[in-house]
Amino acid sequence: MTGQTRLNAYVAGLAVAALAALAWAVPLVSWQAALAAALAVFVSEAFASHFREDVDVSLTNVVVLVLVMIGGTPLAVVSALGSLPIFAIRVTQQRAIRIPFNVAQFAVTATVSGFAFETMHQLFDATFVDWTFLAAVLMASVSHSVTNHAFVAGAVHFSSSEHFMAVFRSVGPSMLLQVPYVGIAVLAVVILEAASPWALLLMAVPTLIARHGLLAFQRLDESYDRLVRGFVKAIEIKDLYTRGHSERVAELSVHVAEELGVPYDQRRLTRYAALLHDVGKIGVPLCIINKPGPLDEQEFGAMKQHPSIGAEILHDIDFLAPAIDIVRFHHERLDGRGYPHGIGADDLSDIVRIVTVVDAFDAMTSTRSYRRALTVDTAIAELRRCGGTQFDPRMVEALARVVERIGWEPTVEFASAEHLHGHSIPVGTAQERLDADPATEGQP
Missing domain, CATH: 1.10.3210.10 (Hypothetical protein af1432)
Structure with missing residues (x-):
């Protein structure tokens, strides 16, 4: 079986799991809430930052955490549909198979993180906002990150000769970012609980700070490449x-x-x-x-x-x-x-x-x-x-x-x-x- 065949089978299986999650979630969410959640994911993915090779990083995990806390797992799952237009727009830059893969892994990852939050919330009878509630949010965040990285590592493994764990370890350090992401998500929910529309503007501050950090990393990465290419140009001119x-x-x-x-x-x-x-x-x-x-x-x-x-x-x-x-x-x-x-x-x-x-x-x-x-x-x-x-x-x-x-x-x-x-x-x-x-x- 070729790498492309294995990758196609892998994505097909993931898509089936996503369709099952969406079939369960859609009837449980009003169309107004679904539209708002999908729009939030759309905006998050539209402002994604380029990280490495053909990998983009966004704050969608923050959006998913907020949706899990305020609307439950079904709302978070349905929000994955908001990524579809973005990946369809980028299809000229990426292989078409990435459209079903990304949308499907968004839906399944949201399902996993949602159930992780609800399980922890019920297990500790967590109260908003005490340490057990924060622990439940952290568990949801870590579950989201681990599942997302595992799906990406699986795609790389099935499409190349790379070992799954080698790929997974290479992206693992980014899970350390889950702590500030949890802080941003909890702050967003606190603002929403206050029911003050103007207070929602404060949500932009930590979100923009987090995105600025991603962009700074991206610019540093690009500066490394420019420095190396400058050396190469000096060699080849001589x-x-x-x-x-x-x-x-x-x-x-x-x-x-x-x-x-x-x-x-x-x-x-x-x-x-x-x-x-x-x-x-x-x-x-x-x-x-x-x-x-x-x-x-x-x-x-x-x-x-x-x-x-x-x-x-x-x-x-x-x-x-x-x-x-x-x-x-x-x-x-x-x-x-x-x-x-x-x-x-x-x-x-x-x-x-x-x-x-x-x-x-x-x-x-x-x-x-x-x-x-x-x-x-x-x-x-x-x-x-x-x-x-x-x-x-x-x-x-x-x-x-x-x-x-x-x-x-x-x-x-x-x-x-x-x-x-x-x-x-x-x-x-x-x-x-x-x-x-x-x-x-x-x-x-």
């Missing part, structure tokens, strides 16, 4: 022959990490590290970087220092600290014969091994000043030949599966002819050139 190389290595490295079931946080680190793996070339003389043809021994010695230079450049940037070892070690080998430090397998993490394999693969399948691009099959064969000594065979096979699945093609475009200064690009595989000219051994 290095005429490898423009696009960092982007391709980052894209393929993330695919390989996904193939191996690496969790989201580590995939993000992989992406940053792959984008920045050659940042040390900024410190290598321009005449060496843009030399058409093989480097001599002295020039190659200077080029071998770029991993150490890159690590030094990134040393004081806190959020990039986990990526420094990838930058420092991406030319090391399992047998300890790499450069610049000559460390072996025991010191090379899985992410370093992924980036090392993908970096070599893209270098071989890209036209460079010293040789034309190899075919994908030839490059994979070369990686396999060096497996166990230079490259990790597990990473090589994962890369082979990825390039076959996505239909990766060699990069044959090259800098304009004048950049070659009259030199021609050699023809032949890396091994053929090494056999013909031993002096080029070990060059990038």
